[in-house]
Amino acid sequence: MGYIASMSMPVSSDTDQTLAQLAKVAATPPWTSSPAGGPRVLFISLYCFKSFPVRGFHQLARQSGIDSHAVFFKDNLTNRHTPITEDEIGYLKALLRRIDPDMVAVSVLAPYVPAARRVIAAVREITDAPVVAGGKHPTISPDEALGYADYVCKGEGELVVLDLFERLRAGSRDFSGIQGLWHRDAEGRTVDMGQRMLIQDLDLIPFEAYGEPQMHFIEYGRLYESDPEMEAEEILVMAGRGCVYMCSYCVNSLLIPMNRGNGRFVRLRSPANVIAQVMDRMARQPKARFASFNDEVFGVFDDWTREFSEAYRQAGGPPFNCELVPKLIKEKNVRALVEAGLYEMHFGIQSGSDEIRTDVLKRPGKNVELLEKARMLAECGVQVQCDLILGNPFDTAEAQEESIRLLAAMPQPLKLNTYLMQYFPHYPLTERALKEGLISAADLTEDKVADRTLYNWIYKPDVTHFDRKTILENCIYLIPWNTALVWWLAKRSCERSNPVLGAMVNGLAAWRYQLDFCANPALVWLRRLWLVGRMAATGDLGGLRRRLAARLARST
Ligand code: SF4
Structure with a gap:
C-alpha cells in the first residue's frame, strides 16, 4: 500500500x-x-x-x-x-x-x-x-x-x-x-x-x-442511560494538555516530535475556566467530595498557580489532588495550592535507579531530589502517592534494592501504586527493548498488547519465580500494606537471598493480588479480621470507626 x-x-x-x-x-x-x-x-x-x-x-x-x-x-x-x-x-x-x-x-x-x-x-x-x-x-x-x-x-x-x-x-x-x-x-x-x-x-x-x-x-451485559459519573465522589478534570517531558515509555515521546511547529504543546485552561468547570460539577454531582486534576503540568506555572489558588479558595472549591513530575514541583506553588485545598499529589518515581530512570526511561530527577521534594510535600501537609513501574527488563536486582531503600526513606505512611511495564508499538522504550532482544515482535501484536494492558496494568506479581529480582519486586508490591512484617521482609531480602523468606514474600504477594483483584471472600475476611485485630492491639480504633460510619452511611 x-x-x-x-x-x-x-x-x-x-x-x-x-x-x-x-x-x-x-x-x-x-x-x-x-x-x-x-x-x-x-x-x-x-x-x-x-x-x-x-x-x-x-x-x-x-x-x-x-x-x-x-x-x-x-x-x-x-x-x-x-x-x-x-x-x-x-x-x-x-x-x-x-x-x-x-x-x-x-x-x-x-x-x-x-x-x-x-x-x-x-x-x-x-x-x-x-x-x-x-x-x-x-x-x-x-x-x-x-x-x-x-x-x-x-x-x-x-x-x-x-x-x-x-x-x-x-x-x-x-x-x-x-x-x-x-x-x-x-x-x-x-x-x-x-x-x-x-x-x-x-x-x-x-x-x-x-x-x-x-x-x-x-x-456487564446491560445498557443504561444514567451517567455513573454523576454518582461519583470524584470530579475528574483535565485543566490542560501536553507535557514538557518525553519519557521513553509514554506517548508524549512521539506526540512532542510530531507536533513540532504546530504551536505550543503544553497548554492550560485559564484558572477561571477550570474553576467554573469544577463548580458546575459540584452543583450537579450530589456526592462530589473532591476534585482530581489529571494533568502533568498542573501547578507548574507560577502566575497561573497563584491566580488559580486564590480564586479556587474564594470560590470554595472542594479539596483536590493532582499529579506532577517531581522535578517540576516548587515549594511556593505547593504552599499556594495547599491553601486552596491540595491534599495529595501523585508523584512518579518509576525506577529506584537514577541511571535507569534517566538513561532508559528518559525521565528527569535523581533519588536525592525525589526525596527532597517528597519531604517538602509532607512538611506542607500533602500526602505523597508514588508510582513505580515493575517488570521493567532494564531494571536489575540492584535497581530494586535502590527502590526499596528510596521508598523506605520516603515520608510514611507511604501510598504506592505499582504498574507493569507496557510495550506500545513505536515507543522509544519498545524500540530499545526490541533492539536489545528483551522482547520480540510477537510481544507487540494487537492481541498481545491488549492482553497485557487489560489484565496486567497494575503489576500482577510473578509468584512462580524465586530469583532475586522477582522477590524484590514482589516485596515492593507488598509495601502498600505498610506493615512491620513487609518492611522487615523487604529489608532482609535486600541484605541477602533466603529461599524461606522468598517463599513468604511470594505467598504474601499472591494473597495481596487475590484480595485486590480476585475478591476471594475467605482471604478478604481473613485480612479484615487481621486489620481489626491490629487496630484493637494498638488501641487505634479511629480507622475502624470511620469505615463503619462510611459503610453505615452508604447503606442508609
Ligand atoms: S512526565 Fe508523565 S506525561 Fe510527561 S512524558 Fe513522562 S510519563 Fe508522559
Whole structure:
C-alpha cells in the first residue's frame, strides 16, 4: 500500500478558518432537546466510561446544534476487563438502528484495537455511515487504523470534527480533503492529510458532557442511560494538555516530535475556566467530595498557580489532588495550592535507579531530589502517592534494592501504586527493548498488547519465580500494606537471598493480588479480621470507626 503526499499545507491554528467556528460554538449553549432534521452523529468510547474525548465531542456537537449520541461501550476495569459479549454487541446494534447516524466516530487507544475491530464490524452490519477513528492509536499509526476505519483523525480532533459537521450539514458523507483527516484513495493508497495545529486557547473547547442527554452506557451485559459519573465522589478534570517531558515509555515521546511547529504543546485552561468547570460539577454531582486534576503540568506555572489558588479558595472549591513530575514541583506553588485545598499529589518515581530512570526511561530527577521534594510535600501537609513501574527488563536486582531503600526513606505512611511495564508499538522504550532482544515482535501484536494492558496494568506479581529480582519486586508490591512484617521482609531480602523468606514474600504477594483483584471472600475476611485485630492491639480504633460510619452511611 503506497502513500500519497499531504493534499494541503498545515495551517496555523491562529489562521485556521475553523477556529472562528470553534469560538462561535464555545459561546453557544448546548441543546437540551435534540435538534430535529439535521445530521446525526454517534461517538463511541471503548472501555472507558470516563473518556474525556467522547464526552468532549458529544458536548462540542451539542453546542454546534448537531444531534449527537455518545455510547460508552464497556468500562475500564483495571486488570479485570470483561470480554465483549453478544448481548452487548446486540445493544450497540439496537442503538445504531434507532439512531441511524450519518457518521460514527470511535476513540481508539492501542490496547483496544481488537475491541475497535469488533465494534466497527458490528457498526458496518447495521449502517453504511462512514466510520472515523481518532485517539492515540490512529494518531501514532494512521495507516494501520485505516485497516479498520474509513477515515482517521491524526492529532487533536476538535477542528476536524467541526469540519465534519459542516460536510454533514451540506448533505455530504465524503470527508476527503479535510486537513488532519487521513483516508485511502480508490487505489487503496493512504492519503496523508497531515494534522491540524494545536488549539492554543483551551477555553474555547467546551467542558466535557456529564449527565447530559443521549449518553448510553453498556457494561456487564446491560445498557443504561444514567451517567455513573454523576454518582461519583470524584470530579475528574483535565485543566490542560501536553507535557514538557518525553519519557521513553509514554506517548508524549512521539506526540512532542510530531507536533513540532504546530504551536505550543503544553497548554492550560485559564484558572477561571477550570474553576467554573469544577463548580458546575459540584452543583450537579450530589456526592462530589473532591476534585482530581489529571494533568502533568498542573501547578507548574507560577502566575497561573497563584491566580488559580486564590480564586479556587474564594470560590470554595472542594479539596483536590493532582499529579506532577517531581522535578517540576516548587515549594511556593505547593504552599499556594495547599491553601486552596491540595491534599495529595501523585508523584512518579518509576525506577529506584537514577541511571535507569534517566538513561532508559528518559525521565528527569535523581533519588536525592525525589526525596527532597517528597519531604517538602509532607512538611506542607500533602500526602505523597508514588508510582513505580515493575517488570521493567532494564531494571536489575540492584535497581530494586535502590527502590526499596528510596521508598523506605520516603515520608510514611507511604501510598504506592505499582504498574507493569507496557510495550506500545513505536515507543522509544519498545524500540530499545526490541533492539536489545528483551522482547520480540510477537510481544507487540494487537492481541498481545491488549492482553497485557487489560489484565496486567497494575503489576500482577510473578509468584512462580524465586530469583532475586522477582522477590524484590514482589516485596515492593507488598509495601502498600505498610506493615512491620513487609518492611522487615523487604529489608532482609535486600541484605541477602533466603529461599524461606522468598517463599513468604511470594505467598504474601499472591494473597495481596487475590484480595485486590480476585475478591476471594475467605482471604478478604481473613485480612479484615487481621486489620481489626491490629487496630484493637494498638488501641487505634479511629480507622475502624470511620469505615463503619462510611459503610453505615452508604447503606442508609
Ligand atoms: S512526565 Fe508523565 S506525561 Fe510527561 S512524558 Fe513522562 S510519563 Fe508522559
